[in-house]
Structure formats: C-alpha cells, structure tokens
Amino acid sequence: MLPISFLVLLLSSILSPSSAADFCVADLSRPANPAGFSCKKASTVTVTDFSFSGLGATGNTGNIMKSAVTPAFCQQFPGLNGLGLSAARLDLGLNGVVPLHTHPAASEVLLVSEGKILAGFISSSNTVYYKTLIKGDLMVFPQGLLHFQVQSGSSPAVAFATFNSPDPGFQITSLSLFGSSLPSPLVEKVTFLDDEQVRKLKRVFGGTGQVLKYRSRLLL
C-alpha cells in the first residue's frame, strides 16, 4: 500500500490549533464575550482540561443554610467553555436548604445520589410543582424559574445538578434582597414585606442600604 502522508498533511491543515471546531478550552486570563472565553491553544490542551475532580468531596454545610453548593462551572472547569453544559454538587445537612433561587441562563436537571430531597419550582402562572425525591430520582427545573431543594428524611442528602450552559448563573432570592445594597424602603416597596422583617433579614444576610438617607431622597 502507498503512504497516506498526503492525506494526513491535508487533514492536519484543516484543523489548526486555534480551530473551535471540536472544543474550545477556556483561557480564563483573557476577557470573555457573550459566547464565552477565548480558546487555549490546542497544543497546550490535555485531558485534565476535560476532567474535574472538585465535586468528589463533601461540601461544608456548617452555615446558616446547612448546605453547600460546589460549582463545576466554566470558571472551575475550563473544558466546558462553548460546550453548553456545567454541573454542581449539592450537600444538604439535616434541615439543610438550598433557598429559593433561579439560574438566569439555564435549565437544570437534578440527580439525587444520597438521602431524600424535597424539591420544587413555581411557574410564571404561580403553579407550584414539588415532590420528595429519593436516590436515583431526577427532576428538571425549567430555565429561569424559581426553585428550591430541602433536605428531607433522616440523613444528610447529596445531589448533582447539571445545567445547559457553561455559566448558568445562580441568583438566591433572599441574598438578592437581604444580602445586597438594595435600600430597605425599596426592598419593601417591591416585595410588600414589612420593614421589621427586612431589617431583621438584612442583619442576618449582611445587606447594606443607607436607609434613612435614601428614603428621604426618593420619597418612597
């Protein structure tokens, strides 16, 4: 048989090191754009770019939520860049909760791997869908909708979430309201919550908000 060098040369000319045809491992040192990060040179890519061991360890649930969310997003796992997927590990201690939240840019599939989890979401028409999930169960949370996970049963729970975006975002409603600098009068105005409730939770979640000054300026 004849050598195939001609074909091989030809093919290798098709697939330059900076081609995005197959994959595009994120170069986190350069600015992103709406499609994600710049690609690392293919010659520097190794199998470690496509694998990630950070979800193997139990998260630290010693906090007010008795839970931990460990992300494997594009920042942590650069091989995901451009591939439309990311993941996270959820650890829920006894009475643990991943509070009401959304992922602005992604749907989520949750897989329970230990314990029981009461999980649910609320639709735009204010219908509630929730269920207690056991080991091996899946639940899907449609893009952008409010959802939550609560430890159920008698032992801690572990679950793995997958998202259809390398960078799904994660907006916890109570942190947005009570852990941000949104002034209390505005929080109250846009949620109908009482001032006392807002002040109490701002203290818990570390929110700021120059309350009096703001109130006078905006005449809310």
Place this chain on the structure above:
Amino acid sequence: MLPISFLVLLLSSILSPSSAADFCVADLSRPANPAGFSCKKASTVTVTDFSFSGLGATGNTGNIMKSAVTPAFCQQFPGLNGLGLSAARLDLGLNGVVPLHTHPAASEVLLVSEGKILAGFISSSNTVYYKTLIKGDLMVFPQGLLHFQVQSGSSPAVAFATFNSPDPGFQITSLSLFGSSLPSPLVEKVTFLDDEQVRKLKRVFGGTGQVLKYRSRLLL
C-alpha cells in the same frame, strides 16, 4: 420585452403558503411546541396580524400595586410568533410599583414615555443597579435577573417594555411566594421569612397552603 411569467411561476412555487421563510403568524387554536405556535395559512394572513392596538389605552391601576401591565405577547399579537420579539405597556399610578420579578426566557429594554420611574435589577453576585429614568430614557434588564419599576416624581408614569422572545414569561416573586399554593412552612424554609410575615402576605395575595397538615407530613 418578453413576459416574465416563467420566472414568476417559478418563484411562486418556492414560497408555498405554509412556508416559514418570511413569517409564521400563530394559529392559537393548535398546540404550541418549544419553537412556538403553528403557522396560519399564508393566504389568510392580513396586515392586522402584524399590527396591534392594545397598548394604546391606559391600564387600570386601581389595585394594590397601583400599576397595570398590559401584554402584547404572542397570545395577544399572533404575528410575533417566531420573530423573537414581544412588548408590554406599564402604567404606574402615584406610588405605583411593578414588583420584583423576572422574565425567565428574555431580556428586556424599557422605554419611559411619561413621568419618572425608578428602575433597577440585581445581579447573580448580588450587586444592585438602579436609576431614576425620565421620558425618553432606556434601560436594559438582562435575561432572567430580578428587576423592578417604581413610580417616582409627582405624576403617573407610562413605559413600554420590549422583550427578545414572543413569550417572555413574567414571574413576580411575591405572587410566586404568597399567591400560590406553596405551603407556608416551605415558603419560610426557602426564604428565611418569619411565619407571621408569610401568613400576612398570603392573606393579601390570596395564597393557599394547608399549613398544619403539610408541616406534620414533611416534618419541616
């Protein structure tokens, strides 16, 4: 000159009545799928499918929010189907508010056409961006993030919102929590709000939630 009948015949054969090449006016009588509604036959489409007069009238702001949101989504304006856009009118009476909400499937551009509006959004990293907008000002709210609009100044305000989806969704946080059937213990668990606060707002927004029964079953 020769007749062009051959070409005209040929061209008309390209563009069949059910072609989705140019547009696809929604046939709301048939089920949708993830890409939207089935197309009406092109032969029955008229200019009225592509225009909509429902945003010309002032909305009724005689409600607890002192506001009205009048949608021109695909359901109201079937010509939008498949074209990646929709709109809505916001009327804000004195002290009116469009409470904290998200659009799960769309970004929004707001145009103020009367009065002043204090508008803002909160990012996934709990940073708050807000500003008082006057007539002619635009503000953009990125997809899926919590945002709000509050009447400011001394007169009612009007604004028009446009979305990059024919069906952007509209999830008001307080209605999801207090106007749904999500049981009070779950609301409290996933938001850290007090029981008294939740019960009070459930009464305001009409939420249900067989509270005691549920609490005993789930042992929250």
Place this chain on the structure above:
Amino acid sequence: MLPISFLVLLLSSILSPSSAADFCVADLSRPANPAGFSCKKASTVTVTDFSFSGLGATGNTGNIMKSAVTPAFCQQFPGLNGLGLSAARLDLGLNGVVPLHTHPAASEVLLVSEGKILAGFISSSNTVYYKTLIKGDLMVFPQGLLHFQVQSGSSPAVAFATFNSPDPGFQITSLSLFGSSLPSPLVEKVTFLDDEQVRKLKRVFGGTGQVLKYRSRLLL
C-alpha cells in the same frame, strides 16, 4: 444564627468579574467577534452602562428624507451587548419618510408615540402589508424583509423601534443603489432602472461609479 460567610465566599467564587453569566457590557476598544464585543470587567460596570438617554431628544429632520433615525445599538449603548436587543428613535417631519430598507440581522417591533405613520413591508412572495398606525399602535416587521415608514396625518410623528439583535444593521435600498460606488451600468443591469433615472439619483445621494470606464471593461 451562624455566620453565612462560607456560603458567601463560595458564591462569590462562582461569579468571577469576567463571567458572562449575567451580562457582558461591551468593551468597544477591543475587536468584536460574531457573538459581539468582549465584556468590560464587571468591577468597572455601573448602572450607566445599562441605561441610555440618547433617544429623548427630537432628531434633526432637516434633510431630504425629512426624517431622522437615532440609534441605540450596541455601539451607542454598550450594555446591550449579548442581550439580544437594541432600539432606535424615528422622527418623521411633515412628508417625512424612512425609505425602503431592511435590517439584515433582526426583526423589528415599531411603537408609534406621536402622530400617524403609514408603515408596511413586502414579503418574499411580493405580497404587501401596510397600515396607518396611530399613537400606541405596534407593528412587527419580520427579519430581513423590505419595509418603510411614512409620516401620515397633519403633524410630525415619532416612533420607537426595537430589534432582537444588539446590532441589527440598517440597509436603505436607495442609498445602497445610489449612494454607493456600484457602477451605473451594474445598477441598471440588476434593477432594470433606466440610465437617466440612475444618474439623477446618484447625483442626489452622492453615489460614485466610474461609469464609462466600467462599461467598456465589463461589456455590460
């Protein structure tokens, strides 16, 4: 209650300053790519990146078209980058016209805010859809199709257009033909217009086109 510092630290590590999860304000100083511009560092982003006041003033309609189009595209309003939306203001003096044009990369929703506008579009199968719109009326122009807006009634008109792209493009047919360097013989060949008509409008719109030289070279 325990401090939530662990969770907060963890969350802040998810959302790096260069993350494109929530938004990606354009850094106009760097080259774009097909998905848009590079993101500014999140730490330098402020609410002014997400708002725009340039559409509040009346455009100058003292020109041959008696109209003005003021854009709020990604170049003018960098917060739109990656969010799939942009806007423009149309001012139409008496007898004003936004001539026949297309947006190559976007559909458009038009909202009339003052006066009356006769607006229409033509489909690929040469069907014409047009209507006189009044204040508060919407009309949608499907992506890439020829459309126009003409002042109607007895007073100047104002409208706001929104597009489902941060950079929709704007190709005015008569400017493309008569304000470009396309040689007159080619213009005539591809449009069937008369030479006299083409020469007349080239003078109006400032088009060039080394006419005689070109004609001899191409033997059109």
Place this chain on the structure above:
Amino acid sequence: MLPISFLVLLLSSILSPSSAADFCVADLSRPANPAGFSCKKASTVTVTDFSFSGLGATGNTGNIMKSAVTPAFCQQFPGLNGLGLSAARLDLGLNGVVPLHTHPAASEVLLVSEGKILAGFISSSNTVYYKTLIKGDLMVFPQGLLHFQVQSGSSPAVAFATFNSPDPGFQITSLSLFGSSLPSPLVEKVTFLDDEQVRKLKRVFGGTGQVLKYRSRLLL
C-alpha cells in the same frame, strides 16, 4: 459470546419513530411552525427523502432576466427540514442576470460551475464588494444583504448556491417594488424614483396599484 438482544432492544426503545434526534423529514401536508415542518414517521423515510435530482437539468432562461433559479429548498427537498441547509441552481444565459435580491433568513455560498459570473453585494454602510468569478470559485454573501449575479464572458454560466437555512427566502428588489400591489405613490415616496420610471417598470413586472384612488386617500 452471549446475544446482545438486551442492548439492542434497549437502544431501539431510545430512538422512537417520531424522534427528532437524527433527522426530521418534512411532512409537507401538515402546518409548519417557526422551527420548520412536522417530521414524517421514521418508518416511512427512505433514501429518496435525503437525495434530490431536480438541479441536474438546465433551467429555462427564456425570460426577461435571461436567467433561471431552480430551488432545492425544504418544499422541494423535504429531507432538509431541520438540518439548516438548502441549495439552488442558477442558470444565466448570455446577458443574464439574477437581479438585486436578499435572502432574509440565510447567508449564501455560491459555487461557479460553468462560465463567468460577476457577483457582488452591498453592505449596510453602502460599501460594494464585487468580483468576476470563474469555474471553481466560491463567493459568500452575508445574511440579509443585497446581492446580485450577472453573466460575464462569452458563454452561458451555471452556478450552485447553498444557504444555511432550509427555507432561506428570496426577495428580488425590483419584483417587490414593481411586481407587487404597492401603490405607485408609495413606491416613489420610499425609493425617490420618478413616477414615469415606476409606471414603466410596473408594466414590465406586472405590478398593480390603484394609483389615483390611493394618492387621494393618503395625500402623499
């Protein structure tokens, strides 16, 4: 070795006849939606759905344009449905022209297979890009931009166009203006063409337009 029947059964259960995973041959008898046509049952699909012989014959160029465009769009070639591609054959007789046109929903790659073709397009900023192409040459026309093809050299020309949409649309500017029902005063208003020119070309291209009646009603 053991039989693999279990695996085969399992796999066949994954891929039901109505699955859109691999392909979705158009069932033209049902209404389309913005994503295309419904899929034929996989059990009725044969290789003839994925092949098309209609571009093998020379088109009839005995018309005013001395050209023919033979489409292989989704309507003619149902296997293209959902696959993001379509094609067309161009026949250009001596002095033939495919007049100025756009494809509202697609970019185009042109391959010249016989003769010479002068092809070009005009950008949104009124820059003209044109070139004489010979056999084997490619040219790309970006989505939605005005472009044209003119026979050049001494013999008829043939070319094949491919589009990145199964239904790219095809809007010929002169047919839209002069072969439609757009009233002459409106044509003149939105193009700056002279009345005499418009009337002349309306006679050539068969356009209608109740001219006087319309003029009085709209006061153009």
Place this chain on the structure above:
Amino acid sequence: MLPISFLVLLLSSILSPSSAADFCVADLSRPANPAGFSCKKASTVTVTDFSFSGLGATGNTGNIMKSAVTPAFCQQFPGLNGLGLSAARLDLGLNGVVPLHTHPAASEVLLVSEGKILAGFISSSNTVYYKTLIKGDLMVFPQGLLHFQVQSGSSPAVAFATFNSPDPGFQITSLSLFGSSLPSPLVEKVTFLDDEQVRKLKRVFGGTGQVLKYRSRLLL
C-alpha cells in the same frame, strides 16, 4: 388594602395553557418537529412530568458489552422537551464497556458515582484524550466526537451522563457497521477492515448485507 383581582386576572390572561413560555411537556402522541414535541395542555401537567425515577435501578449488564445504558431522554422523560437537557445511567459490569460511540446532537458531561471508569474521546485531528475517573469525577465529551467508557479497577462501575439536548442521539460505531444492513463490501471499502473481520463481527452483532449480490452490482 384593595383586592388585586384585576392584576391577577390580567396576568392569568398572559399565560395561556398552551403557552411555551415556561415549559412544554412533550405530548408524545403527536408528531415532533425539529424543535421537539408539541406541548401537553398546561392544565394536565403535574409534578410527575418533571421528575423521573427510571435511573434508580441497576441496568442489566448480562450482555456481550457487560454494560447497560438506561436513557432518560425526552421519550422517557417528557418534561425535558424544549429544555435542552437529558440524562442516562451507565452500568458497567466487570470488564464492561460502552463501546466507541457519538451523540450526533449533544455534548456530554459524565459523573462517576461508583467504581472506576477509563473514559476518553478522540478529536477531529486524531488526538486522544483519556483518563481513569473515580467516584465524584466529571469528564466532558465535546459534541459529536467519538468517545468510550471502560470499567476499570476491581468492582462494577456506575455513572450518570447528562446531555445538552433532550434527544442527543446515540450512535455506536460497531453497531452501525456490524449490526446494520450495510453490505460487507461497503463496510470494508469505507473502513479498510478485512472481509473476514467484517463477516465475523456481522455474525456477532446481527448485521445483514446481501453480500454477493451487492458486490456484483456495485463492482466494488
């Protein structure tokens, strides 16, 4: 406080039962199109549409591959329709293998939950990336590329795969070649495999292929 009935009525009118804004649970009884299946009426949707228990049980690995792939694709889990995600469970007995395969329409993230798995993929430029994964490890397989999973270590392994498509497809190279009706001479021609090898594996995988008849007709 005033009743909010007006707002509630208004909002419920936005979100009709057939709206695709939030989700679109597949109605598997109707034909799909390239965007997926038609939506079930929202009034008939329950939480069971959004959850799935079929991945909790160990798959039957008593087959030639000593492995089982249990899908949770749109066909099995209709709530995934339109949400851009699906999942599958992999059971690998001792010496088990998920043979070389691709998913034509999706990238994949693999999570190992028990045992050790040697997993890898091959790029378009014939570079091989493989690694032994342990419990908790993730690996990503870019869209459309050949990849495989092999049981490693001393005990059976379990893994969960997630895909960024509700219907990712699953094409096993050896089944395509040796379990299909592709005639042996063609298999040999397009793979360079020996006739003896092809005949042997056709017997194992149940492939047909009227060998002699075909060979004479095609003169391969």
Place this chain on the structure above:
Amino acid sequence: MLPISFLVLLLSSILSPSSAADFCVADLSRPANPAGFSCKKASTVTVTDFSFSGLGATGNTGNIMKSAVTPAFCQQFPGLNGLGLSAARLDLGLNGVVPLHTHPAASEVLLVSEGKILAGFISSSNTVYYKTLIKGDLMVFPQGLLHFQVQSGSSPAVAFATFNSPDPGFQITSLSLFGSSLPSPLVEKVTFLDDEQVRKLKRVFGGTGQVLKYRSRLLL
C-alpha cells in the same frame, strides 16, 4: 433638494468598523472563541475576503484512499467566519473513497459535479440510507451521523460539499482508531475488532500505542 449629509453622517456612526452587524471576516492571528474568530477591521476588508479560488483545481488522489478532500473552511476562507457556512471539494479517483466519517458540528449537502458517487449514511438506530448519485444530484447528511462517499461508474468523480458551520470538523473513523495514539487493547475493547486486524491497520495508518506497557497497566 437639500443635502443628505446629516443622514449619511448619522448612518455612518451606526456602523462602526468593528461592528459585527453585516459580516465579521476572521482575523486568524488572534485566538478564536466558541463563536469563531475576531473580526478584521472593516476598513481592511476587500472582496477577496469574500471569495475563494482554492476549490478550482483537481485534488491529488495519489494516496491510499484514492481521494482528496480540499477544504474551504474558515481557516482557508476567512470571510465565512460567523456566517454559518463552509465548503469542500471531493476528488475521487477510480475506486476512490472518502472513508466513513462524521462532521461533529454540521450537516452537509453534497452536490455531484462529475462522475458517479455511491454515498450513504447510517442513523442512530442503525438504519442505512445509501444511493448512487449522478451529476447534478444532491444528498444531505444529517449532523453528526456516520457517512461515506465511494467512486462508482467508470470515471473519476468530483463533488462539492457544503456545511452549515464555518468549521464543521471532519472525523474519519479509521484514522481515529488506527492513525491515533489510542492503545491497541483499548481500540479492541471499544470496537470488538481482533488484535491482528488492529495491528495491521495501525501499520497502514501510522497509529502509535505502547501496546504491551499499556495492557499491563490497565489490565484490560
């Protein structure tokens, strides 16, 4: 008539040199990202960026496959960047073959321009679709599926392929298996091929694979 300088100035301000609205010719000297390459400055773009002459010449078929594939992908034809299309020329000598392969990121339309070609693909459910194509025939190969082209008839054949991606990728199954560094025991494990067959084809296609060392380490 008045000068139109105001409008022209305004329009030119809309369309900055780095705008991606119309096109984005690849600057191959900068890193790509998942959406493609950075755009060259519009002021340096000429018509030669949008045309390509490299497919006019016959490819060299003096190799083991008796075929040549000449690409016009984004690397060779930078004007394709961001436009969703690319092309390639296939030359098939007598008995020539483009072996079994996939394009991970694109569907393909093949146009036969000389000779006869037996072309086919295999679906995820192992159904085979193949046909002998003659000059002028088209065939579509759905995204990511295994397909092949074989010279048929009595003379060499030429065909042109178009892809709905500027960078479709090209993965030849036999090169992936036998021309890569995938160790022979792994090749055998994931394909069920015999060791003798694998060793023979590795010699033909130049594959490496430290066979013995590897076998002992992995205990396959």
